[in-house]
Amino acid sequence: MTVNRHPPVTDFATDFDHTDPTWVNNPFPIWDELRATCPIAHSDRYGGTWLPVTHEHVSAIAYDTDNFTSRAVVVSEVRPGPLDLPAPIGVAPPITSDPPFHAMARRLLLPAFAPRKVDALEPFTRQLCNDLLDALEGKDIVDAAVEYAQHIPLRVIAKMLGFPTEDADYFRHVIHLILEEGITATEDDDERLVEGQALDAYFDNQIADHVANPRDDLTTFLLEAELDGNNLMHEHVRGTMLLILVAGIDTTWSAIGSALWHLAHNPEDLKRLAAEPDLMPFAIEEMLRAYAPVTMARLVAQDVEIAGCPMKEGDWVLLPFPAANRDPEFFDRADEVIIDREENRHAAFGLGIHRCLGSNLARMELRVAVEEWVKRFPDFELADPSAVTWAAGQVRGPRSIPVRLPGRSS
Amino acid sequence: MRVHVDAEKCQGHNRCYSLAPELFDVDDLGNAVELNDGNVPEGLEHKARLAVANCPEYAITISE
Numbered sequence: 001m002t003v004n005r006h007p008p009v010t011d012f013a014t015d016f017d018h019t020d021p022t023w024v025n026n027p028f029p030i031w032d033e034l035r036a037t038c039p040i041a042h043s044d045r046y047g048g049t050w051l052p053v054t055h056e057h058v059s060a061i062a063y064d065t066d067n068f069t070s071r072a073v074v075v076s077e078v079r080p081g082p083l084d085l086p087a088p089i090g091v092a093p094p095i096t097s098d099p100p101f102h103a104m105a106r107r108l109l110l111p112a113f114a115p116r117k118v119d120a121l122e123p124f125t126r127q128l129c130n131d132l133l134d135a136l137e138g139k140d141i142v143d144a145a146v147e148y149a150q151h152i153p154l155r156v157i158a159k160m161l162g163f164p165t166e167d168a169d170y171f172r173h174v175i176h177l178i179l180e181e182g183i184t185a186t187e188d189d190d191e192r193l194v195e196g197q198a199l200d201a202y203f204d205n206q207i208a209d210h211v212a213n214p215r216d217d218l219t220t221f222l223l224e225a226e227l228d229g230n231n232l233m234h235e236h237v238r239g240t241m242l243l244i245l246v247a248g249i250d251t252t253w254s255a256i257g258s259a260l261w262h263l264a265h266n267p268e269d270l271k272r273l274a275a276e277p278d279l280m281p282f283a284i285e286e287m288l289r290a291y292a293p294v295t296m297a298r299l300v301a302q303d304v305e306i307a308g309c310p311m312k313e314g315d316w317v318l319l320p321f322p323a324a325n326r327d328p329e330f331f332d333r334a335d336e337v338i339i340d341r342e343e344n345r346h347a348a349f350g351l352g353i354h355r356c357l358g359s360n361l362a363r364m365e366l367r368v369a370v371e372e373w374v375k376r377f378p379d380f381e382l383a384d385p386s387a388v389t390w391a392a393g394q395v396r397g398p399r400s401i402p403v404r405l406p407g408r409s410s
Numbered sequence: 411m412r413v414h415v416d417a418e419k420c421q422g423h424n425r426c427y428s429l430a431p432e433l434f435d436v437d438d439l440g441n442a443v444e445l446n447d448g449n450v451p452e453g454l455e456h457k458a459r460l461a462v463a464n465c466p467e468y469a470i471t472i473s474e
């Protein structure tokens with residue numbers, strides 16, 4: 001699957017493009033080479049974009065909220081315009097917010113994603129995984145991404161927000177538009193405008209329904225929440241709903257898919273994990289390190305020089321946490337997946353004030369999804385390695401993983 | 411041995427709480443706090459070192 005409408009890249013140090021098929025299929029060799037030769041690359045694409053690839057530079061920029069704004073976090077041909085909510089709020093608070101507003105918007109949401117709240121969703125998630133696995137029983141070849149991984153965060157997030165589960169297909173469509181098609185869309189794209197209005201109308205309907213029938217979910221929580229004694233602006237509620245849909249689904253689906261893809265072609269790791277379930281917490285963190293799904297982005301807020309690179313106000317900066325996680329200066333045997341790695345200071349959920357709000361939820365979903373799959377199918381394998389496809393854009397994960405489920409003797 | 415969480419640095423990754431719930435708790439926002447004034451009971455020294463070594467924000471320190 002690719003949405004690339006750009007000319008192919010011939011030199012990633014001077015003309016990189018994260019939607020180029022070479023990057024989409026396997027970005028690791030690109031980052032390895034850049035790390036050794038040109039640790040911050042530049043490309044004129046998207047109106048000017050920088051790419052740090054070392055842990056040192058990625059973390060320095062993540063922590064520097066003075067020189068880098070989060071007002072836009074998905075690199076595209078379109079920079080935020082005058083009709084978008086002004087900084088420091090942004091269109092999807094708090095991911096698109098800067099200090100000091102960011103802290104207030106984030107503090108409001110943190111309790112809903114704290115460990116104890118997330119723990120309460122574990123039985124639902126485990127049941128969901130088992131229902132999905134039941135449906136795979138008796139089949140020879142199944143798609144672990146399409147028939148399993150993608151459904152888990154879709155249904156968990158729909159449940160959290162209190163949106164109808166039947167709307168899952170619509171959410172998938174919206175996420176694809178924003179995270180993949182949106183990268184190369186232009187400002188006067190009518191289809192994009194119409195889709196945006198339809199999504200606003202969908203959120204408005206859900207809000208009206210929750211106003212009429214308040215219930216114990218995140219939508220009612222947002223509607224009743226207060227900042228400085230006032231309810232949230234309508235646009236703030238819609239923006240946060242958008243954030244939770246977009247950031248909570250594709251990302252976790254990608255992490256689950258990557259973990260299953262790894263186990264499907266590394267039988268020794270699969271065997272060990274099935275036999276030693278105590279390894280699971282370490283294995284999960286290692287999967288998150290090695291296959292971190294999310295690359296973030298910033299806009300340069302004011303002219304600044306980083307490691308000799310003259311970054312200009314308005315330039316994009318890609319923040320590839322997956323590249324930082326493979327930096328051999330920072331990690332021992334960085335390019336190997338070591339499922340019992342004990343020391344693992346990975347940055348899969350970002351660094352600094354924008355640490356992934358849903359990291360506890362994502363980690364729980366990933367662990368439960370892998371635990372239940374491995375328990376049910378401890379000897380599955382990749383059916384056709386060449387049929388595995390990867391998502392293009394800033395969220396990386398397999399979108400199709402055909403696997404063979406060996407028939408079991410009864 | 412004692413552990414200490416720097417509340418200014420902690421961003422709520424919860425790596426310490428997952429690895430060593432005997433030594434750390436989390437508040438309502440999901441940020442870490444040390445239990446028992448940070449005192450590490452005998453036998454849990456390895457877990458304390460693991461918590462330090464896995465914190466992405468370098469928010470945890472040990473004093474012997």
